[in-house]
Amino acid sequence: MNITEIISAAETSFADTGDNTLSANLYKTWLATHGADANSAPAWFNYGVVQSAIGDKDESAESYRAAKKLMPNLWQASANLANYHESLGEIAAAVELYQDALELPLDRDGSLFIRNQLGRLYEGARRFNDAKNLYAQSLAIDPSQKDAFQHWFYLKQKQCDWPLNTFPRPCSIREIAASLGPLSAMAYFDDLELLNFSCTQWMDRYKSNKHFYHLVEPTKKYSHKRLKIGYVSCDFRMHAVTFLAAQIYELHNRAQFEVFGFDFSVDDNSPWRKKIIDGMDQCHPIHSLSDEDAAKLIASLEIDILVDMVGLTAGGRPGIFMYRPAPIQVSYLGFLGPVGIPEMDYIVCDSYVVPPESAIFYGAKPIYLPFYQVNNSLRQSASPPSRSAVGLPDDAFVFCAINNSYKLTQEVFYHWMQVLLQTNNSVLWLLEENPEVKENLLRESRKYGIDPNRLVFAKPIDPSDYLARFACANLFLDTSPYNAGITASDALWMGLPVLTCPGNTYVSRMAADLLIQMDLAEFVCQGWGEYVKKAVNYCQSKDMAKTLFNQRFTRNSPIFNSSQFVQNLEAKYLEISA
Numbered sequence: 001m002n003i004t005e006i007i008s009a010a011e012t013s014f015a016d017t018g019d020n021t022l023s024a025n026l027y028k029t030w031l032a033t034h035g036a037d038a039n040s041a042p043a044w045f046n047y048g049v050v051q052s053a054i055g056d057k058d059e060s061a062e063s064y065r066a067a068k069k070l071m072p073n074l075w076q077a078s079a080n081l082a083n084y085h086e087s088l089g090e091i092a093a094a095v096e097l098y099q100d101a102l103e104l105p106l107d108r109d110g111s112l113f114i115r116n117q118l119g120r121l122y123e124g125a126r127r128f129n130d131a132k133n134l135y136a137q138s139l140a141i142d143p144s145q146k147d148a149f150q151h152w153f154y155l156k157q158k159q160c161d162w163p164l165n166t167f168p169r170p171c172s173i174r175e176i177a178a179s180l181g182p183l184s185a186m187a188y189f190d191d192l193e194l195l196n197f198s199c200t201q202w203m204d205r206y207k208s209n210k211h212f213y214h215l216v217e218p219t220k221k222y223s224h225k226r227l228k229i230g231y232v233s234c235d236f237r238m239h240a241v242t243f244l245a246a247q248i249y250e251l252h253n254r255a256q257f258e259v260f261g262f263d264f265s266v267d268d269n270s271p272w273r274k275k276i277i278d279g280m281d282q283c284h285p286i287h288s289l290s291d292e293d294a295a296k297l298i299a300s301l302e303i304d305i306l307v308d309m310v311g312l313t314a315g316g317r318p319g320i321f322m323y324r325p326a327p328i329q330v331s332y333l334g335f336l337g338p339v340g341i342p343e344m345d346y347i348v349c350d351s352y353v354v355p356p357e358s359a360i361f362y363g364a365k366p367i368y369l370p371f372y373q374v375n376n377s378l379r380q381s382a383s384p385p386s387r388s389a390v391g392l393p394d395d396a397f398v399f400c401a402i403n404n405s406y407k408l409t410q411e412v413f414y415h416w417m418q419v420l421l422q423t424n425n426s427v428l429w430l431l432e433e434n435p436e437v438k439e440n441l442l443r444e445s446r447k448y449g450i451d452p453n454r455l456v457f458a459k460p461i462d463p464s465d466y467l468a469r470f471a472c473a474n475l476f477l478d479t480s481p482y483n484a485g486i487t488a489s490d491a492l493w494m495g496l497p498v499l500t501c502p503g504n505t506y507v508s509r510m511a512a513d514l515l516i517q518m519d520l521a522e523f524v525c526q527g528w529g530e531y532v533k534k535a536v537n538y539c540q541s542k543d544m545a546k547t548l549f550n551q552r553f554t555r556n557s558p559i560f561n562s563s564q565f566v567q568n569l570e571a572k573y574l575e576i577s578a
Contacts, residue, residue, distance in 0.1 A: 003039050006030045007046060020053045041071035048080060057084060075101045075110040079117065086121070095121050112138050116148055128155050128434055136168065143169035146205060149179040157184055157406040159436035162444065164188070164410070177201065182312035186337050187407050190481035190503040192361040196338040199312060200363070203340035206318065214324040215299040218345065221327070222302045227577055230260040230303035230326065233334065234315040236276045236283075237268045240486045241309060241334050243463065246272060246376045250279030251566040257573070260303060262286050262294065264317065291319030298325035304577055308344070311335020328576055331364060333374070336485070336506040339363045346576060348372060348569070352513045353506045362506070367572045371517050371558070373510070374565045375489055382464040384471035391456050392472055397426040397539045400473035400496065402458055403487055405433040407479040411528075413441070416477060417448040418532050423539040429473060432457035470494035475538050475545050481508040488514055493560070497549040499535055501525045517559045519552050 001009070010023040027047035034040050048063030061084045067077040082097040098118035106114060119134035135152035139145060149168070156164055167176070177185065177198040185198035222228070231249065235241045252259050261283035267273065277283045282301075286294040298306060298320070306326035310316040311334045321329050324343045331339045332348040338361060339347060347354070347364040350372040359366045387394050399419065401408075416428055432438045438457050445455055458469065467490055470476075476491045478484050478500035484491070488498045488511040500511035502524065512524045523545075525531040538545040558564060 001030060003034075003037075003043055006034075006043055010046065010050070014050075020050050024050045024054060024056075035066065038070060041067045041074055041077075044070065045074060045077050045080075048077070052080070052084075057087070060084065073104050075104050075106055075114060078104075079113060082117070091121060091125065095125075108141065111141055112145070112148075115141075116145075119148075119151065123151060123155065126434065128159055129436060131155055132159070132161075139168040146179040150181045150184065150202075153179070154181055154184045154406065157187060159434060160405055160408050160413075160440045160444070161436065162410040162413075162440070182335065182337055182340070183314075183406065186505065186507050187409070187482040190505055190508055192358055192504055195505055196361040196363065199338040199340040202312065203318065207322070210319065212319065212322040214343075215295055216324055216327050218324070218327050222304055224258070224302065224304065226254070226256055226258045227573060228258045228260060228302060228304045229573065230262055230298060230301070230306045231280075231309055232262045232298075232306060232317070232320060233309040234264045234266075234317075235310060235334065236261065236263050236265040237273045238270045238463070239272075242272050242276065243379065244376055244486050244489070245309070245333060245374050246275055247279075247378065247562040248374055248566055248569075249276055251563055253567075253570060254281075257570065258282075260284065260301060262298060262320075264294075264315075286320075291317055292323060294320050295323035295325035304328065305330060305573055307332050309334045312337070312340055330367065336510070337362070348572075349506065350513065352516065353509045358504070367576065369565075369568050369572065371513070371565070373485070373489065373514070373559070374569075375493075375560045375562060377555075377560050377562045379467065379490075379493065380464055381467035381494065384468045385465075387472050390458060390469050390472055392429065393427060395425065397423065397475075397542055398429050398456075398473040399426060399475055399477050399535065399539075400429045400470065400491070401477045401479070402429060402431045403479055403484050405431060405437045407482040407484070408441075409479070409481075410444070412479050413444060415528050415532050417445060417450060419477075419535045419539070420450055420454055421448060422532070422536045426539050427454045427456050428477075429456050429458060432459055466490075467494055470496045474542070475499055475535065477535065478511045481505055483507055483509070483511040485510045492518070492553065493555065495546070495549070495553065497523055497538075497545045499523050499525065499531060499538075499545075501528055501531045514559065518557050520549065522548055 010026045013022045013026060014020060027043055031043055031047060044063045044067035048060040051060035051063060061081055064077045064081040067074055078097045078101040082094040085093040098114055101114045115134045115138040119131040122131035132152055132155040135148050138148045139152060177194045178201040180198050182199050182202055185195055189195045249259050259280045261280045263283055263285050264287045284297060303326045305328045307330045308321055309332060311331055313335050318341055321343050322341055329344050330346045331344050344364045346367045347362050348367045350369050353372055354362060354366050392398055420426060420428060442452050442455060470491050471494060473496055476496050476498040478498055480501055481503045483500060491498050492514060498511055502509045502512035515521060515523050525534060
């Protein structure tokens with residue numbers, strides 16, 4: 001039996017029986033005799049694929065190595081071997097295999113695949129420039145790739161690599177929307193229709209070649225003495241969502257509610273993670289479960305209301321919700337945009353961030369609370385540092401814009417430069433989230449004739465120190481169309497006034513919502529002209545902003561009352577489950 005015949009026999013065996021074990025035995029027997037032949041590489045490769053399918057991962061890796069040795073240009077063997085090492089957490093070994101594969105005489109498919117996979121690993125390792133360049137090379141070969149475009153664009157946002165509209169091919173605005181990831185889209189569009197279109201297009205890509213079925217009908221009613229609430233998250237750890245929501249779980253009224261967690265978070269062994277899990281009645285790890293099996297577990301526990309605390313952000317598992325394991329499914333806090341799937345019934349919000357006339361664009365019914373954002377009233381701050389300790393001049397007016405870099409836009413930065421141009425002895429305090437951010441923002445500031453020393457860059461630090469350093473600033477300048485969310489809440493908590501210019505989307509109205517709730521509407525601007533003018537005036541009258549702020553601000557504000565928030569949320573849970 002020659003190489004063609006053995007491959008045909010193995011494929012026929014699987015087609016007839018659906019049993020990979022029989023195919024594996026055929027390959028094993030043939031390779032025992034012919035495995036040293038120069039032309040046996042495809043059989044070794046196929047044997048590796050079959051071994052992997054039946055769970056013999058280590059043996060499959062040996063087969064890929066044998067195939068590679070006999071046929072060094074077989075890039076598929078390198079790719080599968082890299083995937084094996086990645087599954088073991090051996091990222092350096094996977095990277096090395098992909099790097100070596102780039103030196104091979106690759107065909108078109110190989111060129112695209114190897115570049116995209118290596119780009120993904122570089123991105124995970126925060127080698128953003130290397131990743132972005134590989135995606136750009138891939139897009140130069142095939143500009144129609146939406147996934148590669150999504151990652152390339154998001155890296156440009158994270159690096160503040162402007163302008164963003166230098167695309168690998170001519171694109172209409174809807175073509176751009178159809179290719180972006182949800183977070184990118186929320187930081188790029190202030191148009192609700194385009195944002196909804198972008199999120200649903202992303203979900204269409206996510207759903208491709210997957211089959212989902214519903215486990216529970218939305219009309220199902222359980223007769224539990226206590227309503228079972230299930231929270232699904234990969235952020236039961238040190239994470240922005242956790243810093244806001246840490247108290248929700250423990251504060252539920254146990255006479256009426258039973259609290260379940262479905263956890264696929266990295267176990268960071270932090271006090272935050274312990275607090276969350278200790279605050280639940282049951283917490284089920286679902287890391288190793290497929291979406292389908294996780295959904296079956298949830299359905300078996302008869303969860304009444306299932307809450308997605310991640311949504312369409314990185315690490316999210318919307319597939320669990322697409323199996324509809326609970327009769328009522330709710331999106332909250334982790335992703336504040338269009339839900340993207342018809343199986344999501346509700347989105348938690350308030351009537352300012354999602355006015356009734358805008359609700360149609362979110363794909364789920366609004367659950368209107370008095371205020372959408374839960375706040376952790378137990379957050380602790382270290383002692384405030386001196387300005388010199390964080391690299392700030394002692395006598396300057398400090399405009400704080402410490403925020404995730406992908407939220408910074410060229411337009412907003414232009415307005416910040418106008419503020420600096422119209423003020424003396426002021427500095428702009430920014431987050432150096434990655435090395436390229438500093439380089440790119442300094443280059444951009446030079447276009448306006450701004451002294452580079454007026455841009456001061458802060459490094460990411462521990463939560464308590466991060467809170468403390470807000471005391472060094474005079475005024476927080478918000479971004480748009482993706483506002484500071486928890487960051488604005490933290491700044492206010494630490495006594496730092498926030499200046500914002502709301503837009504049309506949920507995330508572009510978060511900071512204004514916070515300020516209005518606290519009777520601080522003076523800091524909500526109706527346009528960028530007013531934003532610049534107020535920032536300049538507050539700088540020229542150095543104490544005005546904090547004086548206005550201190551007249552109204554109190555940590556006893558209802559927005560910081562976690563217990564009251566949970567009571568309001570529980571009332572809605574009871575209402576939608578009635």
